[in-house]
Amino acid sequence: MQIKGKVTSFDIAHLAGVSQSTVSRALRGSPLVNEETRRRIQAAVDELNYKVDKNASSLRAKHTGTLALLLFEDPTADESHINPFFLSMLGSITRASAQRGYDLLISFQQFSHDWHADYADSKKSDGIILLGYGDYLAIRDKLQKLVNQGTRCVRWGAVLADQPDISVGCDNLSGGHAVTTHFMEQGCRRIAFLGDASSHYPEFFDRYRGHIRALNDAGLEAEPLLQVNAESTERSGYDALETLLARGITFDAVFAASDLIAIGAMRAMDDHGLKVPDDVLLAGFDDIPMASFVNPPLTTVLQDTNLAGEILVDNLLSLIRGQPAESAMLPAKLIVRKSSLRGREDKSEK
Amino acid sequence: MQIKGKVTSFDIAHLAGVSQSTVSRALRGSPLVNEETRRRIQAAVDELNYKVDKNASSLRAKHTGTLALLLFEDPTADESHINPFFLSMLGSITRASAQRGYDLLISFQQFSHDWHADYADSKKSDGIILLGYGDYLAIRDKLQKLVNQGTRCVRWGAVLADQPDISVGCDNLSGGHAVTTHFMEQGCRRIAFLGDASSHYPEFFDRYRGHIRALNDAGLEAEPLLQVNAESTERSGYDALETLLARGITFDAVFAASDLIAIGAMRAMDDHGLKVPDDVLLAGFDDIPMASFVNPPLTTVLQDTNLAGEILVDNLLSLIRGQPAESAMLPAKLIVRKSSLRGREDKSEK
DNA sequence: CTGAAAGCGCTTACAG
DNA sequence: CTGAAAGCGCTTACAG
Numbered sequence: 001m002q003i004k005g006k007v008t009s010f011d012i013a014h015l016a017g018v019s020q021s022t023v024s025r026a027l028r029g030s031p032l033v034n035e036e037t038r039r040r041i042q043a044a045v046d047e048l049n050y051k052v053d054k055n056a057s058s059l060r061a062k063h064t065g066t067l068a069l070l071l072f073e074d075p076t077a078d079e080s081h082i083n084p085f086f087l088s089m090l091g092s093i094t095r096a097s098a099q100r101g102y103d104l105l106i107s108f109q110q111f112s113h114d115w116h117a118d119y120a121d122s123k124k125s126d127g128i129i130l131l132g133y134g135d136y137l138a139i140r141d142k143l144q145k146l147v148n149q150g151t152r153c154v155r156w157g158a159v160l161a162d163q164p165d166i167s168v169g170c171d172n173l174s175g176g177h178a179v180t181t182h183f184m185e186q187g188c189r190r191i192a193f194l195g196d197a198s199s200h201y202p203e204f205f206d207r208y209r210g211h212i213r214a215l216n217d218a219g220l221e222a223e224p225l226l227q228v229n230a231e232s233t234e235r236s237g238y239d240a241l242e243t244l245l246a247r248g249i250t251f252d253a254v255f256a257a258s259d260l261i262a263i264g265a266m267r268a269m270d271d272h273g274l275k276v277p278d279d280v281l282l283a284g285f286d287d288i289p290m291a292s293f294v295n296p297p298l299t300t301v302l303q304d305t306n307l308a309g310e311i312l313v314d315n316l317l318s319l320i321r322g323q324p325a326e327s328a329m330l331p332a333k334l335i336v337r338k339s340s341l342r343g344r345e346d347k348s349e350k
Numbered sequence: 351m352q353i354k355g356k357v358t359s360f361d362i363a364h365l366a367g368v369s370q371s372t373v374s375r376a377l378r379g380s381p382l383v384n385e386e387t388r389r390r391i392q393a394a395v396d397e398l399n400y401k402v403d404k405n406a407s408s409l410r411a412k413h414t415g416t417l418a419l420l421l422f423e424d425p426t427a428d429e430s431h432i433n434p435f436f437l438s439m440l441g442s443i444t445r446a447s448a449q450r451g452y453d454l455l456i457s458f459q460q461f462s463h464d465w466h467a468d469y470a471d472s473k474k475s476d477g478i479i480l481l482g483y484g485d486y487l488a489i490r491d492k493l494q495k496l497v498n499q500g501t502r503c504v505r506w507g508a509v510l511a512d513q514p515d516i517s518v519g520c521d522n523l524s525g526g527h528a529v530t531t532h533f534m535e536q537g538c539r540r541i542a543f544l545g546d547a548s549s550h551y552p553e554f555f556d557r558y559r560g561h562i563r564a565l566n567d568a569g570l571e572a573e574p575l576l577q578v579n580a581e582s583t584e585r586s587g588y589d590a591l592e593t594l595l596a597r598g599i600t601f602d603a604v605f606a607a608s609d610l611i612a613i614g615a616m617r618a619m620d621d622h623g624l625k626v627p628d629d630v631l632l633a634g635f636d637d638i639p640m641a642s643f644v645n646p647p648l649t650t651v652l653q654d655t656n657l658a659g660e661i662l663v664d665n666l667l668s669l670i671r672g673q674p675a676e677s678a679m680l681p682a683k684l685i686v687r688k689s690s691l692r693g694r695e696d697k698s699e700k
Numbered sequence: 701c702t703g704a705a706a707g708c709g710c711t712t713a714c715a716g
Numbered sequence: 717c718t719g720a721a722a723g724c725g726c727t728t729a730c731a732g
Binding site for chain 1: 399401404405406408409414416434437440441444445453454455456457468471472473474499613639640643644645
């Protein structure tokens with residue numbers, strides 16, 4: 001066991017009685033190495049507990065074998081809790097990267113701050129994954145610049161016609177359509193929408209458009225007063241519902257653009273003596289783990305985060321290999337739970 | 351704007367009319383650089399959009415400015431969801447690292463597999479943080495080896511007398527004591543414990559010992575049949591409660607060693623017609639976000655994950671700087687919610 | 701199949 | 717305060 005100094009490929013070469021080049025070849029799995037030689041080298045590696053220096057190999061080979069994940073946090077969100085939906089995405093991206101032999105570097109960024117995506121420029125990673133909601137229009141130029149300077153990057157978010165980058169998102173429009181259609185099947189006619197509805201927040205906007213389309217399909221008109229802006233936090237959902245109440249307008253269902261908003265709205269209704277689903281039906285979006293635990297369990301739209309993580313990583317790897325990659329839209333699946341069911345006969349869980 | 355070839359410190363030097371060494375010095379914030387020179391260099395850096403190559407600087411300087419987080423996942427856990435408590439720790443560790451200027455490399459490992467902590471050996475990181483529960487005795491030797499070979503590492507988990515490494519954990523014993531004392535104040539005498547109680551799982555064991563100690567303090571004896579093994583998953587909690595039921599033993603409260611176990615037990619009780627808290631009181635441990643959303647809200651023990659993340663990172667940085675670091679025990683705080691309150695007068699949330 | 705040699709882009713004594 | 721030079725530990729043509 002070597003004690004002093006770092007073990008390098010020269011030490012291995014010496015021990016195995018070959019040149020350092022051959023050690024390097026053997027360790028990288030080159031076919032140009034004799035089996036017997038390879039075995040001797042491996043034995044030396046094991047004996048000295050040698051590990052290839054990642055920095056040296058990355059510097060020389062010009063790729064790092066690591067991916068960077070930039071997670072944008074909403075500065076207004078509770079410091080201690082990250083949006084559970086993104087946490088779930090983070091988990092699936094980490095897993096997908098590992099399966100494909102890549103390390104994952106993680107960075108949190110404030111969306112509002114002057115964030116830097118220099119993980120590729122500084123050669124810390126071969127490419128980056130952008131995750132988090134925020135004002136899309138505010139980052140569009142930055143995205144454009146990133147792509148222009150050759151940075152490989154993929155983004156989680158709405159798939160738009162003119163976007164400069166590759167993105168993977170769920171079919172928010174269909175999801176929104178499904179929720180509102182479901183509400184109407186339950187007899188609702190005055191459905192409130194809690195969430196921003198502008199091109200600044202394309203995901204929410206698509207959900208809103210699906211909602212409107214469903215209304216129109218049923219011959220109903222949208223009522224502007226039934227839409228209240230909200231960002232994806234409980235606090236914001238709580239406030240949005242109070243705003244809705246303050247408008248003095250009647251509503252028989254609430255479609256929250258995210259589960260967090262829905263949970264906040266649920267609290268607000270509780271505080272104001274409104275019962276879900278007896279007085280008002282409620283649905284969210286995302287199917288975060290909490291959604292099935294709130295009381296009553298929350299109807300929502302499932303986005304397959306496992307699949308999303310894999311597609312995101314695979315797309316990024318394609319880009320890195322110089323292969324083409326395409327933006328992708330994942331299916332959105334309505335999950336009906338008690339919060340949106342009128343009939344009280346169904347009181348049994350599960 | 352330079353198009354072809356990578357921008358290096360030589361390009362900056364050329365543009366700024368100084369030597370490459372000076373560029374390097376200026377960029378590392380050396381005091382040995384004239385202010386005017388520094389400004390010229392900065393201008394060149396901005397103009398060419400230069401970024402220091404991390405691999406080259408790490409190779410040369412022998413430190414990487416990144417920390418590695420090894421997250422052990424229980425292989426039996428649901429593939430799609432990471433234990434929420436660890437997710438919360440992950441968030442706080444990521445934040446703490448970023449605040450101190452370190453990047454964070456994340457890796458998931460199966461505890462049962464032959465995991466490798468070679469993130470330091472291969473120079474990808476300056477040190478590693480170990481996170482996740484699992485059979486402590488099974489990893490003890492590996493830990494010892496890591497420490498022996500000079501790898502800087504800190505671990506989240508029970509602080510034990512003879513551990514080879516530095517760890518940060520919460521005061522599980524006091525936490526367990528507080529839960530059981532609280533149960534007894536509510537009039538309970540036959541308190542079941544769901545979770546492993548052996549030195550293989552020191553955290554659960556300490557919670558169990560706190561539980562026993564509280565019983566003894568009240569002059570009660572422990573009843574072995576009231577303890578059922580369980581690992582930290584909902585599934586396992588569900589099964590453990592059914593095992594308890596199958597024993598045909600009476601109990602008036604259930605102390606689950608983790609919130610996930612408690613939530614599983616809650617489901618099982620629901621399926622068997624037992625009402626919480628009317629028939630049985632229930633408490634968990636961890637205070638994961640879901641705990642306050644289940645019905646009824648779950649009494650639990652809060653571990654301050656924000657603080658934990660900071661101490662873990664600070665300890666690791668001390669080790670990296672060659673300074674001494676000490677294992678630390680964080681306070682455990684009982685959070686009482688409806689699931690453990692006998693009185694039904696308190697029906698109002700919050 | 702193997703070796704000698706160049707070089708990736710920095711940091712840091714060393715000398716002024 | 718600045719520059720010339722060595723060298724971190726690899727990978728990869730190039731030549732055999």
